[in-house]
Amino acid sequence: MSAQCQKILNHVSKHIDLTSEEAEHFSSLLQFKALPRQSVILKSGNSCNTINYVNTGVLRAFYTDDKDKESTIMFAIADWWITDMHSFINQTPATLTIEVIEDCSLAQLSKASLDKLFVDIPKFERLFRIMMQNAYIREQVRVLQNLSQSAEERYENFIRKYPQISNRVTQKQIASYLGITPEFLSALRKNRATKKS
Amino acid sequence: MSAQCQKILNHVSKHIDLTSEEAEHFSSLLQFKALPRQSVILKSGNSCNTINYVNTGVLRAFYTDDKDKESTIMFAIADWWITDMHSFINQTPATLTIEVIEDCSLAQLSKASLDKLFVDIPKFERLFRIMMQNAYIREQVRVLQNLSQSAEERYENFIRKYPQISNRVTQKQIASYLGITPEFLSALRKNRATKKS
DNA sequence: CGTCTATTTGAATGTACTCAAAAGCGGTGG
DNA sequence: CCACCGCTTTTGAGTACATTCAAATAGACG
Numbered sequence: 001m002s003a004q005c006q007k008i009l010n011h012v013s014k015h016i017d018l019t020s021e022e023a024e025h026f027s028s029l030l031q032f033k034a035l036p037r038q039s040v041i042l043k044s045g046n047s048c049n050t051i052n053y054v055n056t057g058v059l060r061a062f063y064t065d066d067k068d069k070e071s072t073i074m075f076a077i078a079d080w081w082i083t084d085m086h087s088f089i090n091q092t093p094a095t096l097t098i099e100v101i102e103d104c105s106l107a108q109l110s111k112a113s114l115d116k117l118f119v120d121i122p123k124f125e126r127l128f129r130i131m132m133q134n135a136y137i138r139e140q141v142r143v144l145q146n147l148s149q150s151a152e153e154r155y156e157n158f159i160r161k162y163p164q165i166s167n168r169v170t171q172k173q174i175a176s177y178l179g180i181t182p183e184f185l186s187a188l189r190k191n192r193a194t195k196k197s
Numbered sequence: 198m199s200a201q202c203q204k205i206l207n208h209v210s211k212h213i214d215l216t217s218e219e220a221e222h223f224s225s226l227l228q229f230k231a232l233p234r235q236s237v238i239l240k241s242g243n244s245c246n247t248i249n250y251v252n253t254g255v256l257r258a259f260y261t262d263d264k265d266k267e268s269t270i271m272f273a274i275a276d277w278w279i280t281d282m283h284s285f286i287n288q289t290p291a292t293l294t295i296e297v298i299e300d301c302s303l304a305q306l307s308k309a310s311l312d313k314l315f316v317d318i319p320k321f322e323r324l325f326r327i328m329m330q331n332a333y334i335r336e337q338v339r340v341l342q343n344l345s346q347s348a349e350e351r352y353e354n355f356i357r358k359y360p361q362i363s364n365r366v367t368q369k370q371i372a373s374y375l376g377i378t379p380e381f382l383s384a385l386r387k388n389r390a391t392k393k394s
Numbered sequence: 395c396g397t398c399t400a401t402t403t404g405a406a407t408g409t410a411c412t413c414a415a416a417a418g419c420g421g422t423g424g
Numbered sequence: 425c426c427a428c429c430g431c432t433t434t435t436g437a438g439t440a441c442a443t444t445c446a447a448a449t450a451g452a453c454g
Contacts, residue, residue: 063341063345065345069345071341071344071345073337073340073341085330085333085334085337086337086338089334118323122319122322122323125319125322125323125326126315126319126322126326128326128330129322129323129325129326129329132326132330132332132333133282133286133325135329135333136282136332136333136336137282137283137286139333139336139337139339139340140270140282140283140336141283142336142340143270143336143339143340143343144260144268144270146340146343146344146376147268147343147373147375147376148260148262148266148268148376150441151441151442170399170400170401171400172399172400172401176344178344179344180442180443181442181443181444182400182401182402183401183402183403183442183443183444183445184441184442184443185401186400186401186402186403187402187403187442190402190403347409348409348410367432367433368432368433369431369432369433377410377411378410378411378412379432379433379434380410380411380412380413380433380434380435381409381410381411382433383432383433383435384410384434384435386433386434387434387435
């Protein structure tokens with residue numbers, strides 16, 4: 001079994017137990033890929049063929065509106081999964097674009113492979129049930145924060161909760177995650193700096 | 198099998214096929230409850246013991262912050278499920294409150310029953326995987342709309358997408374779902390009325 | 395080194411909130 | 425069936441939060 005499988009197998013084993021045959025079968029369905037920063041692994045409008053487990057690196061998924069304004073729906077670092085879930089599951093054109101922020105290595109599962117996995121090893125339904133459940137809860141918390149908190153509070157939360165993301169992406173990207181302009185984030189940071197001293 | 202099971206069994210059968218024994222077993226784990234409007238089925242701070250399938254009626258789940266400002270995370274009408282997912286799954290104190298807006302009848306599953314269901318009939322892992330996946334996608338769309346759209350656009354979207362919710366709940370409740378004040382929603386509506394004519 | 399993009403700064407504007415008060419509406423009890 | 429009570433909705437003035445636009449500065453990458 002290839003060395004690059006170790007991390008994802010560890011990840012999987014946090015939620016379900018696999019026999020060595022099952023692990024072998026799962027691994028055989030994975031495709032490994034290394035990509036340099038600025039690569040685009042999914043372009044909105046195209047079909048989203050894979051769900052991506054991040055071994056190393058940083059990625060970003062974002063939506064671009066009709067005025068070319070970007071809104072970042074998620075960042076992904078080591079041990080996270082990233083895809084355009086709606087597009088991947090329903091095999092419809094993607095609404096999101098996914099780009100590589102820091103050189104990355106990925107383990108990819110195609111829709112066909114995942115469907116096969118669910119049939120061959122039903123335990124994976126459980127794994128994905130748990131993953132989707134956690135993703136749902138995370139997004140729900142984010143909606144609540146967006147509804148109830150000011151931009152400044154959201155920024156504080158973000159850098160506190162995801163320090164290893166916030167110091168590897170640009171302020172412009174963080175602003176687009178928080179739903180504010182880069183100019184306003186800059187002003188917030190200035191304000192914060194004076195407060196602390 | 199009780200008549201009130203029909204709706205939920207129909208719902209389940211949209212995603213998985215059950216034998217009549219399985220359907221019977223599933224039904225035996227359900228608890229049915231009818232509640233008048235203004236009932237509170239979950240109070241924040243208490244433990245969330247059930248996930249609730251709505252047969253009829255309208256419910257609302259909301260967060261109350263330290264300044265007593267409410268933010269509505271979801272409404273539920275017939276054929277929806279509602280719970281404080283984080284609290285239910287992890288059996289931790291609820292952060293949400295769930296209240297009945299219109300007299301309702303519910304089918305409830307306790308955490309223990311659901312866990313048992315996953316063991317006894319693994320197909321339910323699939324059902325919940327799909328449910329959680331859809332919930333995740335919905336919340337993700339909502340985050341993107343909150344980030345990229347104005348309050349007016351969000352209001353338009355809401356009443357277009359959920360007409361049978363928007364005409365059964367108060368404007369105050371809609372405002373708390375959109376993340377704006379009731380006063381501002383009132384102003385938006387006035388504005389909209391003049392535009393149309 | 396030079397170019398391109400990110401970040402900062404500031405002024406003017408727009409979007410949404412707060413507070414207070416009036417008007418409207420629904421449910422309840424007489 | 426009407427009158428009252430409490431809550432929701434509307435209205436308006438004043439304020440705060442966040443955006444836009446433009447220009448200067450700083451940083452990163454080739």
